[in-house]
Amino acid sequence: MPKIVDKKQMQKKILNAAMKTFIKEGFHNSTMAKIAKEAGIAKGTLYLYFDSKEALSIAFVDRYFAKMKTWLNQQGEAKTLDEFIFHIKTSLLIDEEEAKFIPVFFEAFGPSFGSEAFRKTIADYFDKMGNFYSQNIAQLIINKEIHSDISPQTIGRVLVSMIDGIMLHYGLFSQERENYENMLNESLHLFKQGLLKRD
Amino acid sequence: MPKIVDKKQMQKKILNAAMKTFIKEGFHNSTMAKIAKEAGIAKGTLYLYFDSKEALSIAFVDRYFAKMKTWLNQQGEAKTLDEFIFHIKTSLLIDEEEAKFIPVFFEAFGPSFGSEAFRKTIADYFDKMGNFYSQNIAQLIINKEIHSDISPQTIGRVLVSMIDGIMLHYGLFSQERENYENMLNESLHLFKQGLLKRD
DNA sequence: TATTTTAATGACTATTTGGTCATAAAAAGG
DNA sequence: CCTTTTTATGACCAAATAGTCATTAAAATA
Structure with missing residues (x-):
């Protein structure tokens, strides 16, 4: 029928x-x-x-982030600080093709930042990532790999912001790849020293 | 007449x-x-x-960056690591009004990220900021406040990216103010520990 | 093939908004 | 206080476009 x-x-x-x-x-x-x-x-x-253009945009962005969420869910918990730092490095080492999409993303969805719903969609993704880091950091504190006078919840979310900043600046201001890798190494060193438990 | x-x-x-x-x-x-x-x-x-809404927008963004450049030029060099960290904190402690402008900026000028010239304008500003930090870091290494196995040039630019990331996430995803200040303190602590010279 | 239900269509509507222009008001000097 | 030039006004216009709906087409089944 x-x-x-x-x-x-x-x-x-x-x-x-x-x-x-x-x-x-x-x-x-x-x-x-x-x-x-x-x-x-x-x-x-x-x-x-x-139902609307906004609904379409949100679905579009959802699909865009779906890959990254999948990747995130596949990640296991790091047992040592070095392993944790390696995790971060992996997430920062996007390939050049992906980096080229960053300006396109802002070009395409910049105006969408006027929409509360749109921002929430993206915020949710970063929050998820932040929680992932937070849990791992909490575990590393238990493992005595990281000093205990920091709040895993807070520093997890901060890490995400900083990582995003580094990635955005790479994608938007197209530094040389070699230069970018130098920056990665320096910043990861800084992260590690910042988190390290001292005896 | x-x-x-x-x-x-x-x-x-x-x-x-x-x-x-x-x-x-x-x-x-x-x-x-x-x-x-x-x-x-x-x-x-x-x-x-x-003459047009576009002309108004361009005049607007010009003025916006002019203010930030002026602010940057007024900053003096930090003599100690604590002073340096305080500098960074000052630049991160934008007021709530300014934070509310961040989504507007992306909304209004997102499409402009398709333009090489536009990206260069912004990149220049961040590079200027990066150089400012680099010079200060170099001086702090001489002052033996910061350990010497890092490249001031690289870490200066990385710092800018990370700082920008933290600020953007605050502005775009409107975390609570109190929460933001916690994050600032945590990240500054991390920066400090990462940079600190150990004896 | 006839029937029924869902899907597809695109002309149309309602609204929004950048930009214009004829007219009015204000100021400065003679 | 009259004239001239500049500035101010807001009703109006034209274009763009998100979203609707009466009508038509398609598919599945009996």
């Missing part, structure tokens, strides 16, 4: 079209009509799968 | 109104009409002083 469509498949198709349109036109010139056309459907159809 | 008005004074007044409106409404909801109203003038009058 009823016509049946794979909703998720359709949303995926639309999100792919959105990506193409965003890259080609810039985010704020990407009208719902253009995105629909790129997906090969009518505007009304698009609204059957996303 | 002619009625005469101080153009610069008027532009300043309008830019102040724009700032207020941007913070209150966000950039995209700040219509020229609202800005004019905030400035206590008619919309048509506003267009006598800025």
Whole structure:
């Protein structure tokens, strides 16, 4: 009796079209009509799968961060400070392709920072990352690898901010790769010295 | 014969109104009409002083960075590590009003990150800040306040990235003020321990 | 194939808003 | 106080675009 469509498949198709349109036109010139056309459907159809442009944007960003969340969930807990520092280094060593997407991200979603919902989506991701670090730091304090006069909750979230800052500056201001790796080593050294338990 | 008005004074007044409106409404909801109203003038009058909304935005961002550069130039060199850390704390302790402007900045100028020239303008500012820190760190190494196995040039620029990261996360993800100050203290402690010369 | 239910369509609406312009007001000097 | 020049005003216009809805198409099943 009823016509049946794979909703998720359709949303995926639309999100792919959105990506193409965003890259080609810039985010704020990407009208719902253009995105629909790129997906090969009518505007009304698009609204059957996303209630609003904001909903579409949020779904887009969600998918963008999904990969990183998956990566995060795969990470095991570090048992030593060195291992912990290595974890951080791994998360900072994004490849050059990924770095090039950072300015595009701001170009595309800069205007979205006006939306509370949008900011919350991103904030949730960083909070999750912060909690991951916090738990690990708490464990490392128990293991007596890290000195105990710091708050794991606070320093975990701070670490995320600092790491993000380093990554953003790399992506936005395109320092040389070699230079970036120097900076990584220096900052990781600083992190390690800052966290180290002294006897 | 002619009625005469101080153009610069008027532009300043309008830019102040724009700032207020941007913070209150966000950039995209700040219509020229609202800005004019905030400035206590008619919309048509506003267009006598800025040819377009874009012209207004550019004037606005120019003024924003000019202030920060002035602030930077006024800073003296720290003689001790504690003084240096205090410097950093001062630069991180932006007031809540300023923090509220951060999302507005990305909202308004996010799309500009597609422009190489725009990124360079901002990069120059951060480089200037990085050099300031580098020079101070070099001096502190001479003063034997900081251990000598780090590169002042590199760590100066890294510090700027990390500081910027902390500030951005505060502004964008609006943590509680008290929480932010805790984070500041924790991260400054980490910086200090990381930089400290050990005997 | 007829029936039923869901999906697709795109012209249309409602609203928003950057920018204009004819008119009015203000100031300065003769 | 009249004239001239500059400045101020806000109703108005045109364009853009998010979102709607009556109508049509498609698919699944009996």
